Amino acid sequence: MTNEADRSPEAPPFWSELKLPSLLYTEGVQKLHAAIESEWDPLLRSACQTAAGRALWKHVTNDMLAELLAGETQLTRFYQKIQKDCFNQAREVSGVILAVRTLWFDSKLEAAVSLLNNQEVLQVVLLGAGMDTRAYRLNCLSNSHVFEVDFPQVLQMKASLLQEATVPRVEQQVMEMKAKMLSRVEADIRGHDWLEKLKTSGFVPEKNTVWILEGILYYLSSCDAIHVLKTIAAYSTLTKTVVLADFMNKPSTMLSNSTFQFYCDWPDELLPSLGFSDVKLSQIGDPDAQFGLLNDPLNMFNKLRTIPRSVDVDPENGTPCCRLYLVQATGSPSRTS
Template identity: 30%
Template structure:
């Protein structure tokens, strides 16, 4: 049976876009990482989605005014690659959860320590498509897929039924998730994840600020995602406070700052005190 993500569910479009961006990054001579599986995961819709993003990001008739999505995605991927590798090795965590998993291939393209169990959580259609596209590929880790929608009331039960132990240290990655869901749902997600984490467990996520949802110069990019049916819905100017309220002690770094640049961020990085500017945050820390 052939599994197709076309026409793609709105959320699944972002997964195919990410695969297309990672495939394009892998073809660059100055690439920040190599994802040899991304090209297989792009699907039929990926090139079209990437072309729409490129047209919005680099308009032919005027200078770029919105963040460079290819550079941002490359930095985000490399930042989380490095962070996850450090986290599982420094703490000896035996569990890593990627939710949602999308077209991510870190379970295949990165080296992981012995004894780690790697959980991917996403919708059944996404995981079925991914399995078909990666047929024959062998994970480098004990790899477990959990086919459940993160909006389901029992996804935690499905995760534990698959072997996850909420009492053992874990590392969680919420990549490309929080700005696509309304604020109450984003807060509820953090609360639910916190309830699954033993003290000392690590978390990582990306998040935009509130102004990124409303600034006029962001409109070309926002319109693309809204047109796909997956508008950006939530942003926070105080990511540290947001995560603290749900049991995590974190720090937030912006692309272009130390440790989140890799020589690729093309824009100035305004101080946090500056108002009415777009921002993206990479948030990472621990469960109290």
């Protein structure tokens, strides 16, 4: 019998019907999500949009808390996009980039934990954590202290939603922490005090650390993005460090004129200039960044991989070459910036 996770995600039954958990219709959860929809700006709501994508691709992301954190409105909107793609027999279903990105970060984080873990507790810092649930779903974090850094209203809302999941109800999955420790750090990484707040929450610069910057850098100004990367690079001279980040190229930021700011066409050159070493870059569709989700050989991601990175416009059809780079870099006390 074929395992459901091994089947093509572009076909039924995954998206034949949107089935939402009963927890979303409880009074407490509905009030919290109503506040999100009425009070949060687009930047803050992007955390719930990301959770919706992970929820609807949970047959590969295994994110069982994502539905709760996304909410009915965002789940319905994302589902409608997927249904439209399936109806039109699109080569790339909405959310596939998000699913691949999630799996890439998960796999690289697991490898980094295996590399850096020793007798001491490993530190894992998620900048712009949003509605991330890795502390609850990745077994590899059992000897890790996870720090989630984000705006106060995001982390407070996340904590309130997760609290609703702990209320005893019939036929409800028990929420279990996988990480050894979890600290939520209320800070705006666009400011210059987030590192001090991180230290106050228990972060020790001299301990081995994995930094995760998933879906965050392009929301920052160029100045703020470089400052964040330089800050991490400076501390990589104190201890073994792994940085996992994704970068948009310039055409990608044009997709949302009001939201995306920072871009980098050559992150594998930028990071060494800041002090990182052993930089490895992947594009969606590369052997380590497709996870069996891009089976159509004519999908746009495979085509992009055949076009030189210096080219911004597809020479065949004139469409922008929108790229997302997945980058892993390391640092150690033996290398100075």
